[in-house]
Amino acid sequence: MSPAPRRARSRPDLPRLVAWRLLRAVDERQAYANLLLPKLIEDAGERLDARDRMFITELGYGALRWQGSLDLLLSQGMSRPLDAVDPPVRDALRLGAYQLLRTRVPARAAVASTVELVRTAVGEHAVRFANAVLRRAAERVEAAGGDMARALAAPARDTDPVGYLAAVHAHPRWIVEAFADVLGGDLARTERVLAADNEAPRPHLVARPGRVDRDDLLAQAEAAGLTATAGRWSPFAVRLEAGEPALLPAVRDGRAGVQDExxxxxxxxxxxxxxxxxxxxxxxxxxxxxxxxxxxxxxxxxxxxxxxxxxxxxxxxxxxxxxxxxxxxxxxxxxxxxxxxxxxxxxxxxxxxxxxxxxxxxxxxxxxxxxxxxxxxxxxxxxxxxxxxxxxxxxxxxxxxxxxxxxxxxxxxxxxxxxxxxxxxxxxxxxxxxxxxxxxxxxxxxxxxxxxxxxxxxxxxxxxxxxxxxxxxxx
Ligand SMILES: C[S@@+](CC[C@H](N)C(=O)[O-])C[C@H]1O[C@@H](n2cnc3c(N)ncnc32)[C@H](O)[C@@H]1O
CATH class of the missing domain: 3.40.50.150 (Vaccinia Virus protein VP39)
Known part of the structure; x- marks a missing residue:
């Protein structure tokens, strides 16, 4: 779980506002999060430090990826369907629920900052509702004591294993069924695939044959201070632990590129x-x-x-x-x-x-x-x-x-x-x-x-x- 705990602030902080804008654009304009987020962060400019940028990415991508599970959590504390909630409020609630379920942000800070976000971004009229829903969600998460299935009231693993996997690994049921089908009904393996889907991928590079050697590319990565290893299966692949591929001269001039192994x-x-x-x-x-x-x-x-x-x-x-x-x-x-x-x-x-x-x-x-x-x-x-x-x-x-x-x-x-x-x-x-x-x-x-x-x-x-x-x- 990440990131590190953050202070509660009395006003909605800029990182949460930027993450909310990302969710709104994905919902309203069918934006692609990975293309839009860098621009939103750039627009917010110097008011964001490196830690803020990491937090926005974690929060924005996390709330999008985990949406199905967050909606299960939020629905427990509501008398009407979540679909009937005003979409700007719903997105703020999802950001709050993500912090409660998947980060170490203290529950009190997650609720307070999300309520402030609703007040500023949506309006005073939605504040009481958001506060009540988030408080109930926080209580559920605390009562579940780290048991995600319990917090979500997920289907029981033994009677509805696909429903269980869909809930706790945040995938739509039809996708879990499709993966399990290709994996010959092996649900333990399916679960490992679903868990892997929730991890951010490491950047892979390709050393384009005839243009740069893989060893040269590895040396360039080392010189740029990046941890890199040779790919295991493609003789042209280099895997980075993290970091910016454009730091490497061969990537900048097209002799190498970013490409999944x-x-x-x-x-x-x-x-x-x-x-x-x-x-x-x-x-x-x-x-x-x-x-x-x-x-x-x-x-x-x-x-x-x-x-x-x-x-x-x-x-x-x-x-x-x-x-x-x-x-x-x-x-x-x-x-x-x-x-x-x-x-x-x-x-x-x-x-x-x-x-x-x-x-x-x-x-x-x-x-x-x-x-x-x-x-x-x-x-x-x-x-x-x-x-x-x-x-x-x-x-x-x-x-x-x-x-x-x-x-x-x-x-x-x-x-x-x-x-x-x-x-x-x-x-x-x-x-x-x-x-x-x-x-x-x-x-x-x-x-x-x-x-x-x-x-x-x-x-x-x-x-x-x-x-x-x-x-x-x-x-
Ligand atoms: C999976 S992507 C290909 C990725 C590419 N081979 C690569 O490695 O960078 C599929 C591509 O098919 C293109 N496409 C869509 N309809 C097509 C069509 N009728 N004929 C040819 N290409 C099509 C899409 O625009 C898209 O660029």
Whole structure:
């Protein structure tokens, strides 16, 4: 639990006000917290010290991430549904409940400062109500004596284990069910994944092959005073304990980038897959051999260009990056100064059918595998998103397969472990094709946990996003 106790103040303090503004923007404008918070902090300017900034981040991200559990706590002390509460008041209550449940801020300070926040940000009319709800929440937390399930009145673990996990690990029930389904019903493992989702991820860097050595990158991190270690599975990965990646010269000039090690493994798997009778597979940890043979690699969903930049260093020949959204296509161009980027829809790519050696489909998805990074995402996504996304994913994979020449390979990947977006998409598309073989992921990523017939990473095991990937070769 963090952060350290803070003093109660008679006026609402600026850090709590900034955290409240973040919650309001996420609710009202569907803002992305990780993009907006740095701007809100900057707008508050010099009145915030380093400790304030840490507190805002903890409070704002924490209240967003833990929203479902906070709402359970608050609902215990209310006669009307929380949904019926004026949203500005509800967000302030969530900030108060987060402090009570998840920080060492003394209960009295958490209640008093939140009441002051309501008074200033919302108005006097809401103060009595907020005070009463928060006092009851504080009493519940104190009576539960550190037992979160009791404080939340969570479902009993033995009669409704999924409901219990959803409540105490702050995930919507449908997401817990989806994870448990992919994990073969193993609820102990599911619980470890849910807990890992509530930890802020460590920054991972990629040393772009041919541009900077991983050892050089590690040395740059050391020189910048950052604690860094070599990644365990990607030969290009560097993991930072914490700190600002932009302190490293190689990150500033694009020879290295910020990229989850799981994403690196996806690009590496495609580069290592043998394309029959054409460009040979890349040897482990090195730029691909057979540069003279070249070949065409297409990244069908390239924005913002992270995997494309790694593929460009791993594979010889031409890399064509396709991205329909203008702003994202610009990011791809920045990431691939020497590559070819085209703004187009991957379902109708400007590529001759049967001409590509390798195609990456890093499909738009629910992002359920990256919940650590986007605090509000788990509550914003709904099962209804799946129907639209899975239709698009099937179309993109089908389109990718038509681009392959005989012997060519597609890597279909998602940053979601949900079966509907992963194996079911692959199976549905392959049902209409008799000329595609699967390539075992274990053969290209030996020793990587989660690499079997397909690749399914999980944050509790590899410390990466829960990326999925499947390799398919045209006969
Ligand atoms: C998961 S992201 C790709 C991430 C990227 N490969 C990387 O590593 O940086 C999916 C991308 O697909 C793009 N996209 C959405 N619809 C698309 C379509 N119809 N055709 C191609 N790309 C699409 C999105 O704009 C988004 O940039």
């Amino acid at each position: 799981g994403s690196q493994l996806v690009a590496l798997a495609l580069a290592r897959a043998t394309v029959a009778s054409s460009a040979p597979a890349a040897p482990e940890g090195a730029p691909a051999g057979g540069a003279a043979r070249g070949g065409l690699t297409v990244d069908l969903c390239a924005g913002p260009g992270g995997k494309a930049a790694l593929l460009a260093g791993l594979l010889p020949g031409l890399l064509l990056a396709i991205e329909p959204r203008a702003a994202r296509a610009r990011l791809v161009r920045d990431a691939l100064p020497d590559g070819a980027t085209v703004r187009a829809d991957g379902r109708q790519p400007p590529v001759r059918p049967g001409s590509a050696d390798r195609v990456l489909v890093d499909a738009p998805c629910t992002g359920l595998g990256a919940l650590r990074r986007r605090p509000e995402a788990r509550w914003r996504r709904t099962p209804d998103d799946l129907a639209r996304l899975t239709a698009l994913q099937r179309d993109l994979l089908a389109s990718a397969l038509t681009l392959l020449r005989p012997g060519g390979v597609v890597c279909y990947a998602t940053c979601s472990p949900h079966r509907a977006e992963t194996s079911e998409v692959v199976e549905a598309v392959l049902a209409g094709r008799a000329d595609i073989d699967r390539i075992e992921m274990a053969s290209v990523l030996p020793g990587v946990p989660g690499a079997g017939s397909d690749l399914q990473l999980w944050p509790d095991e590899t410390g990466t996003d829960a990326m999925f990937a499947s390799l398919l070769r045209r006969r």
